Amino acid sequence: MSGDPRVLAVDQFVQTRHQYPPAYLDPASVRLPASFTVCIIGASTGIGEHIAYAYARAGAARIILSSRTIGDLQVVAEAVEKINPAIQVDVVECDVSHAAAVEALASYVTSKCGRLDVLVLNAGYAGPVTLKMDQGNPDWVQRAFDVNALGTYLAAHYFVPLLLASPNGAKGFIAVGSVAGCLRRGPIANTGYTVSKMAQIRLVECLHEQFADEGLVSIALHPGAVKTRMAEGNTPEVFLPYLTDDVALCGAVCVWLTKQLQDIMWLSGRLICATWDMEELMAKKDKIIDGDLLKFALVTE
Template identity: 70%
Template sequence: MGDPRVKDVDGFTKISHSSVPSTLNPANVTLPKGLTVAIIGASTGIGEHIAYAYAYAGASRIIISSRTLSDLLVVEKQLKQINTQLDVDVVECDVSKASSVEAFAQHVRASCGRLDVLVLNAGYAGPVTVKMDEGQPEWVQKAFDINAMGTYHAAHYFVPLLLETVEGLRSFIVVGSIAGCIRRGIIANTGYTVSKMAQIRLVEYLAEQYSDKGLFSVAIHPGAVKTRMAEGNTPEAFIPYLTDDVDLCGAVCVWLTANFKNTQWLSGRLISATWDLDELLSKKDQVIEKDLLKFALLTE
């Protein structure tokens, strides 16, 4: 039996999208002049296509990173083909290591002098284990090192740079997952789901701690996407449900950036790239009044 809480999140808007609607096409978006974006975990899949979305939308500079440089060089070439005016930096970064994230932040500060948007896409699922006596403890440890501590490392070293950027957009965007809400079912992978819950909670903490300084923090569920990581760590029975396009999340990231002034009320919340964004905007008063799209302990 699936988890009803996940169904409620999936259906938060009556209309949903599996591919990028024409209204969200990044090529039709105009971003602020001089916009600088750093993306952690940009070598393949969702992170790669987030970079492409910002390139199509006219970002001035994109800094891409991952644990290995080889795939990033392919992404760099594609980015420059999409936008010949784009400046691209390629930096090696292992988000699970504080020293590596610190070095990446120092590079951005020294080379770019500003940062408007940080997108954290790096993640780890690992083999699915739905019982705590299954699998290996190191699988769970790695999930927490990358998904939870990686988010903390990125916040620790990049939030100061975002806040220091004069007239910057001060946006901290995390590619989270509705998996953080899952408690049961064939994809209730203990290490992944609980570490993703911690990640989403950290995003909420960022809003509590830094919203008064202008920081915008949000977690985005990218949809059910058939990425390399998903294919390698998803039960065979669930593979047919991985039907959302890999570029959907990037389009939503760009939409958030382009609509920065009108989306501050989403700070500290989890949203889904599959939701209809016009319908989401129409729910603004309801979301604010009931403080929705956050974790809470049920008392009734």
């Protein structure tokens, strides 16, 4: 994916990688529980939009769609209802970087839905690529941390209590992260984005440490290199040909993980990639546990 050896090592962690959802990840082959409720923050376009479609195909009972832009959400809501006419769809505006907005969204879900099985946090901000700290605008870096890092904290702060309190809930917190959090060099090593994404991934690890004993499964999921609206607007021309992964892949993996969350607690607190073959990843369970892999660590020897 880049010249950074750490990212190359992540990319090659499993032998088989996918650009499109393989047949066994087809969300339509999954049947979620009758009361299953999912909230997707950052659902207005691209990856978040297709995460919503995946849960609709899997038979979710209710989907709460949220983002900063209500207009786009209405279009997604209509598409979700066409996929699954029995589904209940809620559209709620929320800027994940503002505590009051996230608190209001959590209060809405609590009062209107009464439960939440999975929160998928897809909201993100990249900003124009600047490769050195004396370049660009500090406001771009501030926004990256506000959305990617603080937004993850706020989502956890306000939604984890509801996830844990939902009767027979799946108790899943999935943050759409990025292996860019491992980047230090190369043409897309955008300082604000990469470091804020590293912070996001570490927050997911902390969530596991703090709430795993209560049944919460927290996963950071890299969606692949996808040509989304945000990526096209912020990716250097030289890297655009590498944005070849399907926009629906991440949603298919989200649903697949959701169906078996309580059987994959050993993946909690880790960063995984939607492009990896999930069956090969499952086969690495003992290696991952024994080495405490797929986490950030300070190398001392």
